Amino acid sequence: MFSSYGSLCDDFYVDMNVNTQLELPTQRDTVLAFFERIGKQFPTMGNFYRRENGDFCLEEGVQGRKHRWVTLEVDRICSGCANPVDLEDAYSLHRLVLDLSEYMLGVSRLDIDSLDVIFVMDFDYRGNHDEIIAEALFASSAFAGILDMPGAKPISFAPTVVIALDQDCRTQARISVESRTGVYEVRNSKYKEAEPISLYFAVRSYPQPHKKFNATESFNRQCVIAQRLMDEKIIPGFAGPLANAIAQRR
Numbered sequence: 001m002f003s004s005y006g007s008l009c010d011d012f013y014v015d016m017n018v019n020t021q022l023e024l025p026t027q028r029d030t031v032l033a034f035f036e037r038i039g040k041q042f043p044t045m046g047n048f049y050r051r052e053n054g055d056f057c058l059e060e061g062v063q064g065r066k067h068r069w070v071t072l073e074v075d076r077i078c079s080g081c082a083n084p085v086d087l088e089d090a091y092s093l094h095r096l097v098l099d100l101s102e103y104m105l106g107v108s109r110l111d112i113d114s115l116d117v118i119f120v121m122d123f124d125y126r127g128n129h130d131e132i133i134a135e136a137l138f139a140s141s142a143f144a145g146i147l148d149m150p151g152a153k154p155i156s157f158a159p160t161v162v163i164a165l166d167q168d169c170r171t172q173a174r175i176s177v178e179s180r181t182g183v184y185e186v187r188n189s190k191y192k193e194a195e196p197i198s199l200y201f202a203v204r205s206y207p208q209p210h211k212k213f214n215a216t217e218s219f220n221r222q223c224v225i226a227q228r229l230m231d232e233k234i235i236p237g238f239a240g241p242l243a244n245a246i247a248q249r250r
Contacts, residue, residue, distance in 0.1 A: 004235065005121065006083060008243045010196065011065065013120035014090035015080040016219070018101060019113040023074055025105055031056050031072065034104045038070055041096055045070070068093055075113075077101055091223060098215045109213040116204045117222040119230060121239055122196035125246050128186055129179035129197045130154040132249075136241040137177065155183050165225065170206040173229060175199075175238065197242065201226065201234050 006012040025031065035058045039045050045068055047059040060068040065083040070093070079097045081090035094117075101107040125132060134154040138144050147154060160176040178198040185191050203226045207213035 005119070005230065005239075008235070008239050009121040009199075010124040011083060011120075011122040013080055013082050013118075013122075014084055014087060014094075015078065015116075015118040015120065016094040016097065017116040017118065018077040018098070018107065018215070019116070020075045020077070020107055020111050021113050022111055024072055024077065024107070026054075026056075030105065034072070034100060035070070037100055037104065038093075038096060042068060042093065044068075070097055072105075077105070077107070087223070087227070091219075094219060095216060098219060102215070109207065109215070112207055112213060112215060114204050114206050115215060115218055115222065116202050117219065117226050118200060118202040119226060119234075120201075121199040123199070123242055123246055124194040124196050125249075126191045126194050127181075127249065128154070128191070129181040129195070130157040130186075132197060132242065132245050133157040133159070133177055133179055136245040137238065153186055155181075155186055165203075168208070170208055171222075171225070172204045172206075173225075174202045174204065175234065177238070177242075197246075199234075199238055199242065201230060201238075203229070 035048055035056070038058060042060065045058050045060040047061060048057070049059075050056055054074070056072040058070050060066075066085070067082040068080070070079045071077070077097060079094050081093055084090040131154050134144070134147060134157045137159065138157065143157075146152065156179075158177060158179050160174070162172055162174045165171040165173055176199075178200065180195040180197070181191070203222045205218045205222055
């Protein structure tokens with residue numbers, strides 16, 4: 001069902017975060033060697049820079065809507081792919097980052113605090129995002145009742161839910177919907193150009209203290225879980241209603 005992910009939204013992302021216990025290396029040779037190795041595998045990723053906050057970033061030149069990046073933060077490695085050709089197109093970058101981080105950055109199984117696989121869907125809409133979210137996701141809930149009051153307008157409908165997927169709560173799923181509409185815009189009915197409503201769906205895994213944590217194996221398992229839940233729950237229950245609510249106002 002992957003082809004339907006991108007067809008429902010304006011931009012679709014497949015991201016990965018490796019959250020570490022210790023700070024990541026910042027030595028010049030180590031950082032450059034890490035990013036140069038990524039560049040050999042993905043030659044179009046040639047834009048390297050350091051952000052004002054100290055993060056290191058390697059990006060791909062935007063090719064149409066497709067775009068890849070990898071960043072090294074203080075205690076987190078992030079990689080992402082916008083509008084990939086298919087899921088494996090994005091997964092190949094994430095697996096390379098996992099492989100390289102172990103022997104080039106010293107990120108051992110003891111150092112990994114958690115591993116995230118994240119699907120993001122952006123829905124462009126110029127208008128009250130909270131109104132769209134309330135209509136799409138809360139119309140049949142108790143929350144909809146408070147909007148029946150005269151003059152009531154939704155100004156903060158940004159649900160976030162986290163659920164455990166196993167008995168020891170070490171595999172978790174997080175669903176959140178982010179509005180980018182401010183109170184000033186609602187008050188004056190002046191909205192920014194096509195700001196996106198963002199739907200985030202993440203599957204996180206925490207290492208078990210009595211088992212050796214294999215990051216690549218965990219990543220593959222999390223991808224299977226994420227794809228299944230996207231197909232069975234997120235697309236029909238969240239993405240579809242959001243897309244339909246937006247389409248009815250265009």
